[in-house]
Amino acid sequence: MEPVLRQIGQTDWITVIIFTSAVFLVLAKALFYTRFMNFIILPFNSKYVFLYNKKDKLLNWFNLFLGIFALLNFSLFIYFGIDLYRPEGMISSLLLYGIILIFLFLFLLAKILTQLGGGTIFNSHSVISEILFKKITYLNYSGLVIFLMNLLLAFVFIGSKQIYFLGGTLAGIIFVIGWATIIKTHLKFVASYFFYFILYLCALEIAPLIIILNTLNV
Numbered sequence: 001m002e003p004v005l006r007q008i009g010q011t012d013w014i015t016v017i018i019f020t021s022a023v024f025l026v027l028a029k030a031l032f033y034t035r036f037m038n039f040i041i042l043p044f045n046s047k048y049v050f051l052y053n054k055k056d057k058l059l060n061w062f063n064l065f066l067g068i069f070a071l072l073n074f075s076l077f078i079y080f081g082i083d084l085y086r087p088e089g090m091i092s093s094l095l096l097y098g099i100i101l102i103f104l105f106l107f108l109l110a111k112i113l114t115q116l117g118g119g120t121i122f123n124s125h126s127v128i129s130e131i132l133f134k135k136i137t138y139l140n141y142s143g144l145v146i147f148l149m150n151l152l153l154a155f156v157f158i159g160s161k162q163i164y165f166l167g168g169t170l171a172g173i174i175f176v177i178g179w180a181t182i183i184k185t186h187l188k189f190v191a192s193y194f195f196y197f198i199l200y201l202c203a204l205e206i207a208p209l210i211i212i213l214n215t216l217n218v
Helices: 010-031 033-040 049-051 061-083 095-123 127-157 160-185 185-191 194-216
Strands: none
Touching: 010 033, 010 049, 010 061, 010 127, 033 049, 033 061, 033 127, 049 127, 061 095, 061 127, 061 160, 095 127, 127 160, 160 185
């Protein structure tokens, strides 16, 4: 692993971002301890989805805390990717992170609104809400993995492409597990709108990943 020269002040704001995200994680655990413990074992046990899917759906404080936590960490992870693979095109570090954060927030918001709108058009709002709940749940869980990778990239294995690749791979595995669970549970619904499902999957799930990878030239 080659040594990487970094600006002295860069780690300071990264530390603030990581600490801030950790605060939201701690709040989620402290205020919703039982729910959080069920959430932690999500990839190995679907108890969390069955317990909370029908109760309060998307709008609740637990999802909000974990959503902010995941958003902050995914934005930082993308920043690390640009820093590792395209350092020659870097603009002011904190400014770049802010741009990534805003873009990612708007993109995720647009995805949610698009899916809710589709649910209204096809008279399947309840099913779409369940699917969204599961997607957001697995996205938030992958945020835990990305949080750990950010810690390693910021303070332990600075500039390690291997750690970055590991983080992306683990998050991808959780992503696949989530989609497999959704398709298995809602197989009849997916089959009924198969063309639209494939169109959505390609346009809003796979395409953004391809764009990011091409941007980083991984």
